[in-house]
Amino acid sequence: MSFFMYLHIKSGIINILIVVTVFLFTVQFQAQERKTFFIKENDPVKIVYDNQGTTLDSIVSYLLADDLERVLSWKPRVLKFNGDLDLENAILIGNYKSKFIKTYVKDTINSNFLSQSESFFTGLRKNVNNAPNFIIAGTDARGTAYGVFSISEQIGVNPWYWWADVPTIKKNEIRINATDKYSNEPSVKFRGIFLNDEDWGLQPWAAKTFEPEISDIGPKTYSKIFELLLRLKANTIWPAMHPSTKAFFHYSENPKIAKLYHIVVGTSHAEPMLRNNVDEWKKSYGKFDFKSNQETILKYWDQRVKEAKDIHGIYTVGIRGIHDSGMEGVSSTKEGAELLTTVIKKQRELLSKYNEKPINTIPQAFTVYKEVLKLYDFGIDLPQDITLVWTDDNYGYIRRLSDSLEQQGSGGSGVYYHASYWGRPHDYLWLSTTSPFLIKEEMLKAYEMNARNMWILNVGDIKPASYEMQLFLDMAYDINPFLEKRSIINHQQSFYENIFGKDNAHKITALKNSYYELAYERKPEYMGWSQTEPTTPVKATAYNPYNYGDEINLRLGYYERLGNVSDSIYKSLPVELKSTFFQLIHYPVKGAMYMNQKHLYRDLAEKYEQSNRVEANVFKDKSLAAYDSIIYITEQYNLHISNGKWNHIMSMQPRKLPVFDKPSIDISISESNPMGISYQIEGYVDKGSELPTFYKGFGDSYYIDVFLTKQGKEKWHFKNLPKYLKVSKHSGLLESDNNKYSERIKFSVDWNLISKEDNINTVFYLRVGSEIFPIKVNIQDYKEVNCNECFYEKNGFAVAYAASGFQENTRGDVVWKPVKGLGYTSSVMQAVPFKMKPLDTLHFSRNHPKLKYQFYTESITDTAKLVLAALPSHPLTKNHKVRVGVQWDNEEINIVNFETYGRSEEWKQNVLRNLAIKEMNVSLKKKGKHTLTIYMIDEGVALDFIYVKTNAETLPYSLLEETNNKIKYQ
Template structure:
């Protein structure tokens, strides 16, 4: 009987491990807990978990269970916390635990004792037990963010427990954690002056709260804060002790070998941080830390760079750097073996391949096989490269260091967390598919307001099986916000957050000054057009304003208990992004309108200044919410960069003899023609009428054809009432439209006593069966809207939703395959086929293909596609960029990479565009066909598909 029971248990366990987490059935409501028991001889984390759980249950039910290490308490209804192999757990278990489960790291069991009196939470190690404890708390209404984002605990008189025995899976990624960075502008001043005044710094009290959060998020690793404003982690003995108690794996950044903080700990009298010429001192420096940390659970960063995230000192070439690094790592490993009394291969070590270190590594340096390769992104969310087949087979495996916040070139993004979750998924899914599964570290800056991206990243690292496709992102986002805010409110909030990330995809709020850092450049006009493409500036202003209004409405309608959490997680980021866009774009309009002589320019100056004031006010509010708990945590101008400053206006309004003037959309040379209307497309164009001097002017539109629809037919500009300009919108009512006067249709614009004939241009295409169509010199194709698609073996183009300018990209798959050759395109290469109808003949037409600015997946790949226009030869285009080139800078600031191809338009009509796969990983977003010398929009135009 026992043997049969064991076999059934094993089969059950194998099933849940093959097919993901066992779905927990949460029942047994009303079970009364009198005591939380853990073994006196157990580890420190069992004690911490027990005490935190007692506090959690008190927040939920109002009753606080006692904490006990006396087995006498087992006579009462208890929660038992401990190791799965502990004797007291084994005595109470009603199931036989499979041996395979016991071998898993950081896993936990939840279930009932034999007599149903006790609920058991038992881990395969201390962190596994803690995860099980915090999982129970979360399922009963305690968010991991209850403290860090003031998410209220859901009250209930009854607790919920799993009905059936539950065995968790092992985490997908072994080491999962965060890097606290650039803390000068938030975490450090908040801790020093508000939360941990006794230390005056980020110390053990702050780290205890951070470590608790990590455990609640089922993470296990930390790279501590290390900027000049902060003392080194080991400066305060309590930090090390807290890490030990919470069983957090301590690491250090790419620039900090052997758990050292060079910025704080390498003193001037030590000499140069130059291994060639100061080897003895540097070895002594490292060895003392290794000895000090010999009992810590740690991952040791090997190799070296400069003092603070700079290149290696004392070397004159890549060859020399590689030789020195090999010597450095050999000596570091000897020190580790000496003080840890283990073979180096048994000690976790990481070699972070960051910036110039990638060039040194690729030069061919000899790196021990057991050292984990930690690949990095380019600081803007795009992984520079991953392991090829040979590298994937290394014993030490590989991982990723990824940024959700960054200080550096071409521009910081430290203020608001806007990295699109779909990009995080795309890049980290790519990493996981390429077997980078050992270490995942997320640079969260000063943690707030990166809460959601941190949650997503760590959830993926813990269980990647829940994120097999990008479609899972919506479920994750919805669950995150509905769990906190309830289903109705949470669903609204989730939609707002998606819009927030999508708007920032085109341009992050910190990048809206079109300035750069290191060296800092002044703010300049954006690349959004106020006069073409429906007024890109006004469109962006309106979309942000609408988002802000919706957030205001949700904030107002939220229960008081949720307001502080909503403000931190949602409202401040949305409103901050809105105000920054309003500040910069209204500044733009003021300048552009001043050049046209519009006296309304002054009102846009004021709008820009008002938005600057609004950023100050809402930031001050952040630092006072929750009764001042977060005072000092949020700065509105990290590093005091030009983009954050009060806007300046160094121009005068153009002087003109007229009192009133007008401007027609897209008309840079006065021709008095509205852009062409196309039958089957519901286009809207605008005409602006504006005062150039103080006065009163009446205007009207006369002789309008019956089929033209306008927003206003007449009006009055009056400077006394601040009515300084009017915008009139035009659209065709195609049901009433009839061709007349050889397309020479027009109307009369009367401005005071002046009359202006405005011509209307209308065209019809002969080819309307399918595809997209050129309009006013431009055709727009979204990559997902292909006419045909082909595959080859397991190679195919795959859609990733909610990513890119167009809202979906087509990515070359599978990621872990070799590139296809550059011959025999017609037979082997999966292709996407598009049809484009044109009205033009042009010798200088050009295709502009836009993709995500990704990098080659490995050093055996590129970022190439084959492109065939009609019957012309296939051309190979490459989106790859080199280093920190000017092209790369523009790419990451705009989240797109361009590749251009001149094409031959000898005749109007239908054309065929074929795009062939070469390199896996290429992610196509949208395509422009441009037939004139007109500037392209900065954002994305709506794709035009005419109807019969």
């Protein structure tokens, strides 16, 4: 072959390749176009729903039309299918197996999809004339609804468009991704919310603002709630049931609305057989005592089962007291368990009486709540088809889950979880502060333990817990995205980006996670250090303004920064987003800030009064101002945002508990010397004239305060400062007329300036007016300070800031896994996997994964304390406890159990501080290196941090650091 012939052939091949490439690109482009469904004003689309379909098909068709109008400013026509097969440029809505949809979708579908519940198909299909139509078809009515609302989200209508006033961006046209999609079946079968403790928000808002025609939560309110549930791909409601609200069935339209929306109606643990005892059990009926009043109670239940036989319902079985109280009329656990078995048998007879379906196909739930757990464990005859619903302890930690035997029941199991709670030791009904990381971890634990039949979230009034509700229901619908490490951060950023845009999403996510982190340590509702049931008065907090870097001002500083960030974002937003930001972000952040300021400024006023600091009166005024600020922002919420739409939805003092009261502060300053001085105390008692010890290589920083003790002005300055001591300020002037009542001077050591000749433990002087105060400097050196993963005793404490700071982590079939976002340290070490049995307590060194820590101490004592801090979680199953094996140096292994019982005082303190603490004695027989080994026993244990202390002083309450401005969860 000649060279020129070769070139000719090659040129031809290249031309062919070019033609083929262009052709393939064109085909690909055309295919891509065919997978996009356009909606334009000049080519109006129609929405057509199946004339043989369900009522929900019609409802979601009209809601989709409304959503399109929100985007396009014009509303498509909604039509009922009339048999016309020439439909074009239409959105067709119906059941996938219906004749209507089959006309257009002739694909051979995997039988797995057809057998799925609550699933949907979306895609483009052509009519007989080759004109495009967009199909939304579900395997059932709710599946169709979820498909419709997935399209609403795609076009930019947020599920919270109404409940949080999220605006919709206007467009001239809409492009819907029309690539075929077959959704998966939901991860959890029944997914929903419990409206509870509605007395201070939802009920007064519905009664006075939204539904005044009946002065209550009625069908108008429920239709909005049901729409929200469907948009969030949920399906279940436990209706509001407090005395302020009439029973759900009191208004005949309520169950009708539920039936129209295909919402499953259940009831709480205290409301058997869809009855609201608080409203519906009349005094004339006698005692709610099945033992002595069986006939009346059965008649009472019979009426409701008959009335509800045509609605979608889950029947709570069993019996408790009238309202969240123990069973009446029984004198022993044995008697209670036997009676409960009888009650459930009778209830199932009623269900069979009014339902043609087999009893094992009628949804029933048995909620193991409070004292019911004791009866269940004693032994009741619970049919296997009844769903076993486990509960958290009301504070976010699941009390127990099904073991391998319990998991075999055909009814499966579920979880009733709280994001809002009324009760002992203290309510949290005002602001929602349950950590998303905790929600994720506890519900992943539940899912892994096969609690997949029912997830119900107590959301209180809905409004405060909007994001928590979104997260919980998203997990219940599709657990898979939450198996990823950064799933919570990703979920938050996606949630906020869809509302406030990409530029604001990261800032808001960081802001809210700092908000959760501070509340994790102490919720705003707990800042009075008071309790309820019985209710106690407020008292001083456990935060200390002198110890550990000034815990009070550190916490105040963090909250002030959050408030400033929230203010900044709020001001930068366009007017149409301000109301939404106020509801979801600004009010909770500023409310938490003001509540902390109210109590912590009061603390400063009272503690500074003891030193005769004139400034005490300043902090008294700040405390009172914070209270006034809570009033102001609550009035904004109720009266001004969204033109008064939410009037009466927010109360700043649910149940009027003492923590919400205006602070009572009585300050009296006895003016004496013009100025005073106070020292930072680190670890042990204030020696009055010396700084805590500086340790080489640790970057320690300490402070003293100089302050006025009477009105006027005074100068201060230092004398004889050692050259190696760095000081933030050498002299200053305090003036009451300029509101400069005190000054904090910080000290650190420049170790490069210390020579062998220096007297490193020396004294310098502070001159205040005519007085001179000697101040001693102490310096200490560790020879092995280069150990990055070691912990050192300093000023009487050896602090392991996080259990994740281990030196060694052995692995096996079970492991210690770091979990980000949890605990005071935002990084706990958790024993996993959950499906394993507890390890034995006989062969630690050979069989148990272990964490090793290294400590260096400077004390020799037999009375040192090892303090272990963990999440206040509960045993994973009835076969577990909350144990670890603990070995100090080469001494014998001790078993430490974090388990608490009932509503003990230990449990109360654990949930109020969100921490479980156990102490054990350790012996420091020598200075220098010590080894701590923690052996795994029970899966589910989550270690937070560790202390070794050599004195009797109290532990710090907080783990905040002045320099720790980073977001710890990242």
